[in-house]
Amino acid sequence: MIETCRTQPFSGQRPGTSGLRKPVKTFMQPHYLENFVQSVFDCVEDLAGATLVLGGDGRYHNREAIQTILRMAAGNRVSRVLLGRGGLLSTPAVSSIIRHRGATGGLILSASHNPGGPNGDFGIKYNSGNGGPATETLTEAIYTRSQEIDRYYIATTNHVDIDVLGDTHLEAMKITVLDPVADYSELMESLFDFERIRELFRSGFRMRFDAMHAVTGPYAHAILEDVLGAPEGTVIHGTPLADFGGGHPDPNLTHAAELVRQLNRPEGPDFGAASDGDGDRNMIIGHGCFVTPSDSLAIMAANATRIPAYREGLLGVARSMPTSRAVDRVAARLNIPCYETPTGWKFFGNLLDAGRITLCGEESFGTGSNHVREKDGLWAVLFWLNLLAVRGQSVAEIVAEHWQAYGRDVYTRHDYEDVDADAASRLMQDLRENLPGLVGQTVGGSHVTAADDFAYDDPIDGSRSEGQGLRLMLGDEARIVYRLSGTGTQGATLRVYIERLETRRSHLQADAQTQLADLIRFAGEVAGIAERTGRQSPDVIT
Numbered sequence: 001m002i003e004t005c006r007t008q009p010f011s012g013q014r015p016g017t018s019g020l021r022k023p024v025k026t027f028m029q030p031h032y033l034e035n036f037v038q039s040v041f042d043c044v045e046d047l048a049g050a051t052l053v054l055g056g057d058g059r060y061h062n063r064e065a066i067q068t069i070l071r072m073a074a075g076n077r078v079s080r081v082l083l084g085r086g087g088l089l090s091t092p093a094v095s096s097i098i099r100h101r102g103a104t105g106g107l108i109l110s111a112s113h114n115p116g117g118p119n120g121d122f123g124i125k126y127n128s129g130n131g132g133p134a135t136e137t138l139t140e141a142i143y144t145r146s147q148e149i150d151r152y153y154i155a156t157t158n159h160v161d162i163d164v165l166g167d168t169h170l171e172a173m174k175i176t177v178l179d180p181v182a183d184y185s186e187l188m189e190s191l192f193d194f195e196r197i198r199e200l201f202r203s204g205f206r207m208r209f210d211a212m213h214a215v216t217g218p219y220a221h222a223i224l225e226d227v228l229g230a231p232e233g234t235v236i237h238g239t240p241l242a243d244f245g246g247g248h249p250d251p252n253l254t255h256a257a258e259l260v261r262q263l264n265r266p267e268g269p270d271f272g273a274a275s276d277g278d279g280d281r282n283m284i285i286g287h288g289c290f291v292t293p294s295d296s297l298a299i300m301a302a303n304a305t306r307i308p309a310y311r312e313g314l315l316g317v318a319r320s321m322p323t324s325r326a327v328d329r330v331a332a333r334l335n336i337p338c339y340e341t342p343t344g345w346k347f348f349g350n351l352l353d354a355g356r357i358t359l360c361g362e363e364s365f366g367t368g369s370n371h372v373r374e375k376d377g378l379w380a381v382l383f384w385l386n387l388l389a390v391r392g393q394s395v396a397e398i399v400a401e402h403w404q405a406y407g408r409d410v411y412t413r414h415d416y417e418d419v420d421a422d423a424a425s426r427l428m429q430d431l432r433e434n435l436p437g438l439v440g441q442t443v444g445g446s447h448v449t450a451a452d453d454f455a456y457d458d459p460i461d462g463s464r465s466e467g468q469g470l471r472l473m474l475g476d477e478a479r480i481v482y483r484l485s486g487t488g489t490q491g492a493t494l495r496v497y498i499e500r501l502e503t504r505r506s507h508l509q510a511d512a513q514t515q516l517a518d519l520i521r522f523a524g525e526v527a528g529i530a531e532r533t534g535r536q537s538p539d540v541i542t
Helices: 031-044 062-075 091-101 136-146 182-191 194-202 214-227 257-264 293-302 326-334 346-353 376-390 394-404 421-438 517-527 529-533
Strands: 002-006 020-023 052-057 079-087 105-109 121-127 151-155 166-169 173-178 205-208 271-275 283-287 290-292 318-319 338-341 359-362 366-369 408-419 448-455 468-476 478-485 492-504
Touching: 002 062, 002 194, 020 492, 031 062, 031 136, 031 151, 052 062, 052 091, 062 079, 062 091, 062 105, 062 166, 062 173, 079 091, 091 121, 091 182, 091 376, 105 346, 121 136, 136 346, 166 359, 182 214, 182 376, 194 376, 205 214, 214 318, 214 376, 257 271, 257 283, 271 376, 283 293, 283 376, 290 293, 293 318, 293 326, 293 366, 293 376, 293 394, 293 408, 318 326, 318 346, 326 338, 326 394, 326 408, 338 346, 346 359, 346 394, 366 376, 366 478, 376 394, 408 421, 408 517, 421 448, 421 478, 421 492, 421 517, 421 529, 478 517, 492 517, 492 529, 517 529
Parallel strands: 052 079, 052 105, 079 173, 205 271, 318 338, 318 359
Antiparallel strands: 002 151, 020 121, 105 121, 166 173, 271 283, 283 290, 359 366, 408 492, 448 468, 468 478, 478 492
16 A cells, blocks of 8 residues: 655755765654655656665765665555665666666665764665666755655555565565575676786785775675685674674774774785775775875876776876876876766766766775776776786885886875864855965965866866865976865865875875975965864875
């Protein structure tokens, strides 16, 4: 039986760059999730009779939300739902299933790298038929609908068994419970030389993959240990937990500290990697060698033809604006296009769909290719494993050779988390107004040659995105960028990105914080970060 439930709008249901993210307690309010899901359903064309993909990262409230969404899908005449067993699907796996099974779209339940548990965060986003995040036009339509909604449709059935593989029905809707790993593993094997990676592990190569008690645990156990033959224990924290084991599922030097310690020990593994809550981010570490996401993208682009899926070369590459310009230098050498986009994977989608690019990435630990329309953490790890197997060198040796060939974009990101939102907005507004007066100033021997508020004109659909980050350009190929992140749910996160090109071989291995000290100091002073936020130092440095 289908019921029509009356409701009233909730304020603030505007999706951000990665959907709607709020504290769990907000989503647990009566009608809150239902309102947003119905707003999505009201805005998706040809929903009746459609096939949707559904899954999440296993965080707190995931299973309960899936029951609600299944009942609502039936209430809105969806024909079929493809569901990950236990409600689990990584974000790149959802993208892959949408694309390869011809689904109309999919709903992903995740707040990505945000903390979980009853006092943590929850999130939901809609991915369209290309497998990528909904366009800004669609997300704005969803928000508009959420502010006027007065009813939603839901089946009265109380419970669906989501833990048994196979088909079942809810009203007239078929629910197919899938192995969450199978389709994705098959796709990975089509892209990489799995036999070469098996040989690498048989040679005694040692690796640690930190799944951070998030969704990539089952994927990593199945692919790395079962398929590729990595020794048992290669995957740590591999069981998804609703609160991520009390940790912060963000693969960076701060939140994956245990992995970093293991790789820095004299007897430590040869290679380390980590992924986040929903499996779309990655961190790459060699023995005593952290690879910045910007360098990782550049190295992957420079070595792509060594990987089976990319042997014919790259159509082009793209990076988010705050990502270092390391990949630009590779693109110039390869004579292929390099696009600079705003932060947010949806901006890469048009370029990928139009065949303009093959690889893309963000400094926020996200890398991907045209195999899906999301960043893909485990794919990036497998790329590096394939590269290590082919080149027969350590991570540190590969990085060092790359810097010698292209120079090193010495790079750091300073995050000031949970800053008062009003204070952060005033800081950005005042800095924006002061940009013209900064041109011509000198810092540490470097001249500010240009300053702007980054805007992007999409070369595919002609849309324009403004206010994407404040940039200070310095004469010796250095930059300072300021952005407010849209991924948090409490206060604001101010991100400051600092980079400078280094080509002197004697300085290539120097500590980034030391090399950039003058620019770091100037970045804080010119924006008045300490005075305006009360923070004397960043919460996270990468």
